[in-house]
Amino acid sequence: xxxxxxxxxxxxxxxxxxxxxxxxxxxxxxxxxxxxxxxxxxxxxxxxxxxxxxxxxxxxxxxxxxxxxxxxxxxxxxxxxxxxxxxxxxxxxxxxxxxxxxxxxxxxxxxxxxxxxxxxxxxxxxxxxxxxxxxxxxxxxxxxxxxxxxxxxxxxxxxxxxxxxxxxxxxxxxxxxxxxxxxxxxxxxxxxxxxxxxxxxxxxxxxxxxxxxxxxx
Numbered sequence: 442x443x444x445x446x447x448x449x450x451x452x453x454x455x456x457x458x459x460x461x462x463x464x465x466x467x468x469x470x471x472x473x474x475x476x477x478x479x480x481x482x483x484x485x486x487x488x489x490x491x492x493x494x495x496x497x498x499x500x501x502x503x504x505x506x507x508x509x510x511x512x513x514x515x516x517x518x519x520x521x522x523x524x525x526x527x528x529x530x531x532x533x534x535x536x537x538x539x540x541x542x543x544x545x546x547x548x549x550x551x552x553x554x555x556x557x558x559x560x561x562x563x564x565x566x567x568x569x570x571x572x573x574x575x576x577x578x579x580x581x582x583x584x585x586x587x588x589x590x591x592x593x594x595x596x597x598x599x600x601x602x603x604x605x606x607x608x609x610x611x612x613x614x615x616x617x618x619x620x621x622x623x624x625x626x627x628x629x630x631x632x633x634x635x636x637x638x639x640x641x642x643x644x645x646x647x648x649x650x651x652x653x654x655x656x657x658x
Contacts, residue, residue: 499580526612536569
């Protein structure tokens with residue numbers, strides 16, 4: 442098919458089929474006539490909107506934003522969040538027990554990356570939950586982080602769907618155990634969540650708990 446537009450600007454092509462590759466050529470028409478077609482563009486394949494449970498961008502989708510928004514602080518709008526297909530640790534400390542980490546108190550969706558950066562900047566203890574996530578390179582990505590309190594709860598709410606997709610893609614299910622969030626509760630506490638019953642509470646930072654990394658896409 443073809444689309445005509447007067448003047449310059451962006452042309453929006455609608456009615457395409459998801460999963461089908463398309464290339465585009467352009468001609469220009471003026472009083473003299475119509476030009477020869479341009480070289481074909483690079484091939485593009487439209488894809489359906491992401492859904493919870495999709496396997497993509499290195500992990501399993503557990504949150505989809507209603508509108509594109511920056512979820513990791515890099516200034517670029519994101520579509521949502523994925524979690525890794527398996528745990529990165531079965532027992533890591535949150536770290537720096539007795540020390541307050543400035544800026545690591547973010548609760549909401551979109552605050553996990555900032556919390557993680559602040560923890561890594563202010564806590565030099567090795568092997569902690571934030572570091573375990575930061576060092577993860579699953580799917581070929583290196584921008585993983587420890588989820589915030591609310592991001593972790595989204596994972597819990599969708600754990601059955603995540604488990605099914607993870608298992609089908611070489612991963613494993615969540616344990617009926619406690620998982621760290623990146624949200625600090627004070628000098629001696631940080632928020633974790635039991636994946637057996639969904640309970641969230643502030644716990645001692647030195648408690649060894651499970652870790653599952655997330656990233657924005």
